[in-house]
Amino acid sequence: MRTLTGAGGTTLAVRTSGPIDTRPPVLLVHGMGSDHSTWRSTASMLRRAGRTVIAPDLRGHGRSAHTGDYSLGSFADDLRAVVDDLGVEQADVIGHSLGAHSALRLAMEHPTRVRSLVLEEVPPMPRDDADLAEEITMGAGLGERVRGIAALLRNPLPVLRCDRAVGEAVQQQFAVADPGWWERLPEVTTRTLVISGGTRSFLQPRHLRDLATALPESGFEQFDVGHSVHRDAGPAFNSAVGQFLGLAGTRPA
Structure with missing residues (x-):
């Protein structure tokens, strides 16, 4: 792990690995309550394909600093700071949950x-009162909670290291309608793959399909396994990721 400086001087822990590659590196961004270690399998696959991997711990997570600012924009600003500090002009970015939202905001602000x-x-951000009433980004079913507990028992450190203030701060921001966020999606011309965990996830696939439809260069895949595909x-x-990135030797699952 190396230490870099994020937005507002926040200390961020970042793991870089893999060969020196002439192609853009792959930036892996974990979800809330997790850390860079969640990407072990994907990072290994990318390294075997000859790709350089950058995997930060988001602020308030893992070995990165806790802070008083957990605004959604600050997570995206940290990603920009990481690639700046490493001298990376452009990256392929893979994000999960909060990390995916942060990655999308990065593409919005710095395409x-x-x-x-x-x-x-x-x-996605709620569009209107109907989305707010449905709580489209909140909650988790029993199956999702059970799977989360099983993962916690296997590796409790990420949850133990996570600042408890992150969850409340993030949930408050997703509890406010932001139609402007949706209006900006057509401006994101970055080639994108949206992956849904299907009906077993608390994020309903129809909302992710709407998001994918709003992105001009987007594909959609669904795996009915829950929130952590x-x-x-x-x-x-x-x-799916390997095929999307055009990695040699990747076969359909």
Whole structure:
């Protein structure tokens, strides 16, 4: 792990690995309550394909600093700071949940820095009162909670290290309608793959399909395994990502 400086001087822990590659590196961005270690399988697949991997711990997570600012924009600003500190002009970005939302905001604000996007279970901003009433980004079913507990028992450190203030701060922001966020999606011309965990996830696939439709250069894939597709359907997820990135030797799952 190396230490870099994020937005507002926040200290960020970042793992870089893989060969020196002439292609843009792949930036892996974990979800809330997790850390860079969630990407072990995907990072290994990328390294075997000869890609350089950058995997930060988001602010308030892992070995990165806790802070008083957990605005959605600050997570995206940290990603920009990471690629700046590493001298990366452009990256392929893969994000899960909060990490996917942060990656999408990075592409909105700095489109030239993102060559392609994989958005796994990306929570959209509520569009209107109907979305707010449905709580389209909140909650988790029993099955999702059970799978989360099983993952916690296997590796409790990410949750133990996570600042408890992150969840409340993020949920408050997703509890406000932001139609302007949706209006900006057609401006994101980055080639994108949206991945849904299907009806077993608390993020309903129809909302992610709407998001994918709003992005001009977007594809959509669904795996009915719940919110953590990369964790619970790793081979299928890695295959989809590998094909999307054009990695040699990648076969359909």
